[in-house]
Amino acid sequence: MKFGVIVFPGSNCDLDVYYLVRDILKKEVEYIRHDAKTIGHSDLIILPGGFSYGDYLRSGAIARFSPIMAAVADFAAHGGLVLGICNGFQVLTEAGMLPGALYRNNHRQFRCEQVYIRVENAKLPFTGAAKRGDLLKLPIAHGDGNYYVPPDQLTELETNGQIIFRYTDQNGAVKAEANPNGSLGNIAGACNRAGNVAGLMPHPERAGTNALGSEDGLVIFNSIISYLQSREVA
Amino acid sequence: MIEQPWRQLGLTDQEYAMIVDQIGREPNLVELNMYSVMWSEHCSYKHSRSSLRLFPTSSPRVVQGPGENAGVVDIGDGWAAVFKIESHNHPSAVEPYQGAATGVGGILRDIFTMGAQPIAFLNSLRFGNLEDARVRYLFDGVVAGIGGYGNCVGIPTVAGEIYFEPCYQGNPLVNAMCVGVMPLTRLVLGKACGEGNLVVLVGARTGRDGIHGVTFASEELSKKSEEKRPAVQVGDPFLGKLLMEATLEAVQENLLAGVQDFGGAGLTCALTETASRAGTGIEIELERVPLREADMLPFEILTSESQERMLLIIEPDKLSAVETIYRRWELALAVLGRVTDNGMVVICHQSEEIVRVPADSVAGGAPAYEPESKEPDYIKELARFDPCSLPPIIDYNGTLLKLLASADLASKEWVWRRYDYMVRTSTIQGPGGDAAVIRLRETDKALAMTVDGNGRHTYLDPYKGGMLAVAEATRNLSCSGAEPIGITDCLNFGNPEKPEIFWQFRQAVEGIAEACRILEVPVVGGNVSFYNEVEGTAIYPTPVIGAVGLLEKGEQQCTSAFRKEGDLVCLLGPQRVALGGSQLLKSCYNKVAGSLAEIDLEMEKRMQALLRQLIRKGLISSAHDLSDGGLAIALAESCISGGLGAKLELAVSSCPARELFGEGPSRVLLSLNKNNIGQALKMAAQSAVPLIELGMVSGDVLKICSGGDLIINLDMPIMKDAFEEVFTWIMQ
Numbered sequence: 001m002k003f004g005v006i007v008f009p010g011s012n013c014d015l016d017v018y019y020l021v022r023d024i025l026k027k028e029v030e031y032i033r034h035d036a037k038t039i040g041h042s043d044l045i046i047l048p049g050g051f052s053y054g055d056y057l058r059s060g061a062i063a064r065f066s067p068i069m070a071a072v073a074d075f076a077a078h079g080g081l082v083l084g085i086c087n088g089f090q091v092l093t094e095a096g097m098l099p100g101a102l103y104r105n106n107h108r109q110f111r112c113e114q115v116y117i118r119v120e121n122a123k124l125p126f127t128g129a130a131k132r133g134d135l136l137k138l139p140i141a142h143g144d145g146n147y148y149v150p151p152d153q154l155t156e157l158e159t160n161g162q163i164i165f166r167y168t169d170q171n172g173a174v175k176a177e178a179n180p181n182g183s184l185g186n187i188a189g190a191c192n193r194a195g196n197v198a199g200l201m202p203h204p205e206r207a208g209t210n211a212l213g214s215e216d217g218l219v220i221f222n223s224i225i226s227y228l229q230s231r232e233v234a
Numbered sequence: 235m236i237e238q239p240w241r242q243l244g245l246t247d248q249e250y251a252m253i254v255d256q257i258g259r260e261p262n263l264v265e266l267n268m269y270s271v272m273w274s275e276h277c278s279y280k281h282s283r284s285s286l287r288l289f290p291t292s293s294p295r296v297v298q299g300p301g302e303n304a305g306v307v308d309i310g311d312g313w314a315a316v317f318k319i320e321s322h323n324h325p326s327a328v329e330p331y332q333g334a335a336t337g338v339g340g341i342l343r344d345i346f347t348m349g350a351q352p353i354a355f356l357n358s359l360r361f362g363n364l365e366d367a368r369v370r371y372l373f374d375g376v377v378a379g380i381g382g383y384g385n386c387v388g389i390p391t392v393a394g395e396i397y398f399e400p401c402y403q404g405n406p407l408v409n410a411m412c413v414g415v416m417p418l419t420r421l422v423l424g425k426a427c428g429e430g431n432l433v434v435l436v437g438a439r440t441g442r443d444g445i446h447g448v449t450f451a452s453e454e455l456s457k458k459s460e461e462k463r464p465a466v467q468v469g470d471p472f473l474g475k476l477l478m479e480a481t482l483e484a485v486q487e488n489l490l491a492g493v494q495d496f497g498g499a500g501l502t503c504a505l506t507e508t509a510s511r512a513g514t515g516i517e518i519e520l521e522r523v524p525l526r527e528a529d530m531l532p533f534e535i536l537t538s539e540s541q542e543r544m545l546l547i548i549e550p551d552k553l554s555a556v557e558t559i560y561r562r563w564e565l566a567l568a569v570l571g572r573v574t575d576n577g578m579v580v581i582c583h584q585s586e587e588i589v590r591v592p593a594d595s596v597a598g599g600a601p602a603y604e605p606e607s608k609e610p611d612y613i614k615e616l617a618r619f620d621p622c623s624l625p626p627i628i629d630y631n632g633t634l635l636k637l638l639a640s641a642d643l644a645s646k647e648w649v650w651r652r653y654d655y656m657v658r659t660s661t662i663q664g665p666g667g668d669a670a671v672i673r674l675r676e677t678d679k680a681l682a683m684t685v686d687g688n689g690r691h692t693y694l695d696p697y698k699g700g701m702l703a704v705a706e707a708t709r710n711l712s713c714s715g716a717e718p719i720g721i722t723d724c725l726n727f728g729n730p731e732k733p734e735i736f737w738q739f740r741q742a743v744e745g746i747a748e749a750c751r752i753l754e755v756p757v758v759g760g761n762v763s764f765y766n767e768v769e770g771t772a773i774y775p776t777p778v779i780g781a782v783g784l785l786e787k788g789e790q791q792c793t794s795a796f797r798k799e800g801d802l803v804c805l806l807g808p809q810r811v812a813l814g815g816s817q818l819l820k821s822c823y824n825k826v827a828g829s830l831a832e833i834d835l836e837m838e839k840r841m842q843a844l845l846r847q848l849i850r851k852g853l854i855s856s857a858h859d860l861s862d863g864g865l866a867i868a869l870a871e872s873c874i875s876g877g878l879g880a881k882l883e884l885a886v887s888s889c890p891a892r893e894l895f896g897e898g899p900s901r902v903l904l905s906l907n908k909n910n911i912g913q914a915l916k917m918a919a920q921s922a923v924p925l926i927e928l929g930m931v932s933g934d935v936l937k938i939c940s941g942g943d944l945i946i947n948l949d950m951p952i953m954k955d956a957f958e959e960v961f962t963w964i965m966q
Contacts, residue, residue: 009472009475009476009563009564010386010472010475010476011388012387012388012475012657012658013388013657015658016657016658016659019659019675020659049657050388051385051386051388051471051472051475053472054386054470054471054472054473055386056472109378109652110381110382110385110652110653110654111651111652112385112650112651112652112653112654112655112656113651139656141385141654141656141657143385203656205659206656206657206659208659211662211673211789212656212659212661212662
């Protein structure tokens with residue numbers, strides 16, 4: 001099983017994902033450059049956090065044109081798992097691989113802190129190790145995390161179970177005070193209709209050991225590993 | 235009569251005569267511009283150089299002391315820590331966002347220029363009173379700028395300090411520090427080594443921003459300073475990150491003979507300093523510098539401070555390999571010229587030689603002044619003030635809450651949650667504690683780091699203030715369990731040509747030097763920022779100490795939060811405290827006066843060594859430095875961060891206010907399991923350091939009795955609200 005981590009100019013959390021996979025999950029992992037034409041032999045693609053192309057123009061707006069993105073889209077079209085974290089989530093929405101858009105945080109400030117998110121759909125490759133309603137304590141670090149979709153699309157996302165995570169307080173209640181950026185419906189993560197492409201603003205790769213404040217991020221990575229293993233067996 | 239051109243460029247008649255003497259002729263205007271920037275206070279340290287020699291700069295660990303882009307300290311097993319602090323005060327006073335952002339970008343380049351991977355940023359900030367709308371604008375802009383650059387380049391901002399005093403109203407202080415690590419074998423210096431090697435520029439195009447930025451930084455601020463906005467540079471963190479990645483890759487491949495960051499004085503500084511350090515010369519063709527605006531004049535190209543540029547010295551046969559790496563990061567190289575052996579910097583422009591100057595003269599020929607020094611009158615007058623003459627405190631609860639909610643002491647979470655302090659997943663102790671701790675992935679080690687300075691203390695007693703700053707910075711490291719291995723200093727003062735200001739400077743330097751000597755911690759680099767004055771009024775003398783410490787085992791680190799119900803709460807260190815210069819006097823009596831507590835540096839050293847030993851042996855649960863606001867504030871902070879209350883009994887005192895809020899060095903608040911107290915007391919006795927039991931961690935209320943009277947009785951939520959909500963409220 002091999003994880004592929006895309007590196008755009010300006011990616012920052014590529015190494016955080018890399019070390020989590022190598023040192024904690026003990027799986028194979030490789031960097032894939034933005035100018036590569038193929039994704040090689042990876043079983044899962046992660047678009048990491050950071051400021052691809054400086055987030056100039058708009059977060060993720062330039063990175064979506066990188067040569068590697070065509071290969072990522074092709075991989076996803078054939079059922080491959082793609083996870084976008086923070087800036088990676090922004091790139092995936094800009095690329096049209098995920099619904100919605102990520103606006104400036106409603107308070108106009110960058111925000112770095114621990115938040116709680118609630119698992120809304122536990123039947124996905126990214127959440128299989130959790131139960132619906134489980135809370136994960138994960139850090140956020142972003143200036144553009146204010147998720148928006150038009151009302152009609154929101155209904156569709158809700159009906160299809162495409163909303164994966166919502167920000168809550170530490171008791172699991174969806175509240176305005178627990179919303180760190182103004183996201184519509186406290187949405188912290190969403191996926192495509194097929195459920196194989198997902199994005200979230202919080203950083204599960206920063207929550208892989210209690211030495212850093214939480215290991216709840218492992219739930220997401222362990223879900224992915226179980227899913228890929230079951231697929232290998234099948 | 236037309237004013238002499240050198241005077242307009244900030245050089246004195248005497249300095250001009252020295253230049254003529256050193257080069258044996260009158261310099262032309264381009265050369266004069268180069269001398270002007272390099273002989274500015276900012277670049278030449280002409281008023282501080284002779285004092286800075288007092289600092290101890292070596293230890294068995296020091297690999298590179300002051301004089302390079304950053305200091306380098308051996309941390310064992312083939313690894314080195316690299317760090318430096320620098321001021322960006324003047325630019326931030328005019329354009330807070332870009333001023334602060336480029337301060338961060340500049341210090342970042344200083345670190346990776348040495349070949350080190352940057353791992354953390356720190357900063358020390360001073361502003362005026364937040365009731366002033368412009369101060370709020372400066373504060374918000376500086377914080378946004380620090381975050382804007384640091385977050386984008388993906389290096390965590392992990393610690394800092396912020397104080398607010400009226401003296402910084404028009405002249406905020408923005409001191410940025412960066413820490414990096416590297417295998418020792420990767421060290422690269424800013425030297426133009428090897429005759430025939432290529433001199434190469436990489437990074438941003440050169441524009442008209444920041445021209446004469448260093449001369450701007452070497453004069454007092456005034457109403458006209460707003461007109462100097464063009465002297466402020468503009469940062470591009472994305473480009474900064476690409477430069478960092480590419481340069482570190484080229485260093486790793488051993489392809490670079492020398493690297494120099496473009497800082498103050500731009501190309502002029504990079505050329506003359508690298509040649510001077512190596513004892514070589516450089517010849518370049520100026521039209522090869524990629525420009526943003528085609529019609530720039532030679533002197534503009536040579537003094538521009540456009541950001542995100544580096545000078546590389548490359549052996550000719552390695553050029554194509556270097557080019558390949560930089561191209562992968564979408565960066566193009568411009569070969570400007572070659573290293574020569576004649577000690578001269580020669581610059582041609584459109585086939586005409588326009589500059590021929592000795593590198594040593596431009597980079598190192600500036601005079602070293604011994605300015606006149608005179609003790610200011612206020613010193614003795616303020617020292618006479620007796621805090622006991624003030625009306626006694628009636629409501630201790632209210633006083634503690636007032637201090638917790640003062641801008642100086644209140645939680646700075648409003649600030650640091652705007653910085654990514656977690657990226658690189660190595661921050662095992664983030665902002666808000668005594669020191670930040672960053673684990674080093676390839677080893678078991680961790681580095682602790684902090685910045686500390688107290689302008690109020692240094693104002694009242696510059697010599698003691700200098701000592702106290704070093705003592706506090708190293709104490710903060712020891713509280714995390716780390717052994718201090720080096721400091722970098724940022725000395726922020728007024729106009730050194732005024733005898734009273736120079737006296738403050740000299741006294742503070744002597745105090746810092748003395749503390750470093752006794753505590754055995756070398757100064758490996760730093761920065762002096764003079765002329766921090768607005769309309770003739772100076773800031774408090776504000777030396778800021780950036781300190782780095784080593785934990786052999788990162789997992790042994792200690793934090794300041796109370797951890798277990800039932801743990802004993804103890805005070806380690808002497809009882810000696812004073813209310814002079816204290817936060818209590820400032821916040822509750824609006825007074826900055828009195829004498830500071832005495833400091834016994836030998837006691838400080840013994841106490842810190844003992845503390846580290848207690849932490850290594852796992853005998854204590856928490857350690858928290860007692861500083862601003864004294865024992866009461868330290869207690870409240872350990873309670874709030876741990877979510878646990880405490881019950882204490884203080885000895886009968888004639889002045890409970892001094893016991894609670896008095897400030898003094900060498901003191902640390904500990905909590906520990908009661909089974910460990912015996913051993914701790916034994917170790918303390920062996921080290922001749924007082925250790926007294928004050929009470930225990932308990933419940934969710936802070937209760938302090940003095941001579942049987944319950945004088946503090948505060949619920950956690952009340953303290954938490956006072957401590958945590960201040961900035962959200964002020965900055966709305």
